[in-house]
Amino acid sequence: MNEKNIIVGLDVGTTKVCTIVGLQHPNQELEIIGIGTHPSYGLKKGSVVNIDKTVRSIQSSLEEARLMAGVNISSATIGIAGSHIYSFNSSGVVAIKGKEITQDDVDRVLEAAKAVVIPSDRDILHVIPQEFRVDNTTGIKNPIGMCGVRLEAHVHIVTGSIPLIQNLVKCVEQTGIEAEHITLQPLASSEAVLSYEEKELGVVLVDIGGGTTDIAVWKDGSLIHSQIIPIGGNHFTNDLAVALKIPHNEAERIKINHGSVLAEQLNQSAHITVQGMSGTKPREIQLSLVAEVLGARAEELFDVVRIMIDDKKLLDAVAGGFVLTGGGALIKGMPELGEYILMRSCKIGFPIPFGGMTNIMQNPKYSTVLGLLLEAAKRKPYVHIHGQSQANHRVTLSKEKDTPESSHDLIGKLSESLKSVFKEIF
Ligand SMILES: Nc1ncnc2c1ncn2[C@@H]1O[C@H](COP(=O)(O)OP(=O)(O)OP(=O)(O)O)[C@@H](O)[C@H]1O
Ligand SMILES: [Mg+2]
Numbered sequence: 001m002n003e004k005n006i007i008v009g010l011d012v013g014t015t016k017v018c019t020i021v022g023l024q025h026p027n028q029e030l031e032i033i034g035i036g037t038h039p040s041y042g043l044k045k046g047s048v049v050n051i052d053k054t055v056r057s058i059q060s061s062l063e064e065a066r067l068m069a070g071v072n073i074s075s076a077t078i079g080i081a082g083s084h085i086y087s088f089n090s091s092g093v094v095a096i097k098g099k100e101i102t103q104d105d106v107d108r109v110l111e112a113a114k115a116v117v118i119p120s121d122r123d124i125l126h127v128i129p130q131e132f133r134v135d136n137t138t139g140i141k142n143p144i145g146m147c148g149v150r151l152e153a154h155v156h157i158v159t160g161s162i163p164l165i166q167n168l169v170k171c172v173e174q175t176g177i178e179a180e181h182i183t184l185q186p187l188a189s190s191e192a193v194l195s196y197e198e199k200e201l202g203v204v205l206v207d208i209g210g211g212t213t214d215i216a217v218w219k220d221g222s223l224i225h226s227q228i229i230p231i232g233g234n235h236f237t238n239d240l241a242v243a244l245k246i247p248h249n250e251a252e253r254i255k256i257n258h259g260s261v262l263a264e265q266l267n268q269s270a271h272i273t274v275q276g277m278s279g280t281k282p283r284e285i286q287l288s289l290v291a292e293v294l295g296a297r298a299e300e301l302f303d304v305v306r307i308m309i310d311d312k313k314l315l316d317a318v319a320g321g322f323v324l325t326g327g328g329a330l331i332k333g334m335p336e337l338g339e340y341i342l343m344r345s346c347k348i349g350f351p352i353p354f355g356g357m358t359n360i361m362q363n364p365k366y367s368t369v370l371g372l373l374l375e376a377a378k379r380k381p382y383v384h385i386h387g388q389s390q391a392n393h394r395v396t397l398s399k400e401k402d403t404p405e406s407s408h409d410l411i412g413k414l415s416e417s418l419k420s421v422f423k424e425i426f
Contacts, residue, residue: 010058010078087158089154114155213231
């Protein structure tokens, strides 16, 4: 096996660390050959709070994936989230130098678009082109070769706190692998879950993880808004533990096996037996009480999403509705309650199968890591044994397929510059 064609997605989540190893074939296909998942103990709300515990969780997940794939892992594309992430839209304008727009003009206009003042403790993670305008023509995805005198770029910029990004990279690199690229988690989940048509029509991806809910809003094939909400599935579990005075693992078991956010979906008189805190006897509780507790938290979460969409005036833009993914989307009744509060269609988003994906992987909690693998595949072309590169279009779920090459390069360069900062510090 040519190890140059091994790519890896690594999702360091609040509840689990997941590694997927992919093998790229010369026929432009991507095959999943290794999977490793391990509970995550060192994160809170998407950010590292304990380096040693995080390193150990990553190590275990990498080891499992490495054993299954039978290959060495030297680098991975990693995801980032956490409430320190802040994104905004920006634009830039340049005069076109020659008769036709060249790569150099595109690079200059993207530089102009990201020339905004950001606090010194933040760094830019992504500059994602939304559209280009040449003179009075709007909605251009790739302006190279077009004629005009004025080039304008509209971009979505994602920034994060430098120390928090460094903590994540440090944890990954302490396991002996390189953090090759850093990708915003909802971008990765969108890659794995959303179709081209949904992104064109307008859709909101809502990735409900353990510690955070990550939002990505798409319209006309471009990312128009992204945001991290510090509420996730763990809050639902904690609410149950507090309300029913039961241990956290028992609350988690009840949420997964008997939970619903809609009391109407349950047999109102049904009861279940719950284990109390140590030293207390098991007792019977009404299922509708569980639904009441979980329903209150789900309502709060959907209200936050609705207010965010209203504030940004995006409701009319998202005719495709809301796609819920992440493990937290699996609580019974979530799409129905979401639809009621958000006033748009709401469904669960499962990863779109590829590369011999097993049934186990077709679970919303693996959307991010599968998206990270797809991102890694897009960035790393197939390499022949003798070292030649092939065109890099093997993945059909491409979100940036209309994006000019320069933007990939730019994002790559940004990650490179980010890495050099880390290297200087560590
Ligand atoms: N079948 C299920 N029913 C209900 N909830 C579930 C189910 N499976 C997982 N969950 C919940 O999903 C959450 C974990 O989701 P996920 O694995 O997507 O999070 P994560 O990636 O570890 O965290 P984050 O993205 O916030 O860093 C947990 O709160 C867990 O209880
Ligand atoms: Mg996650």
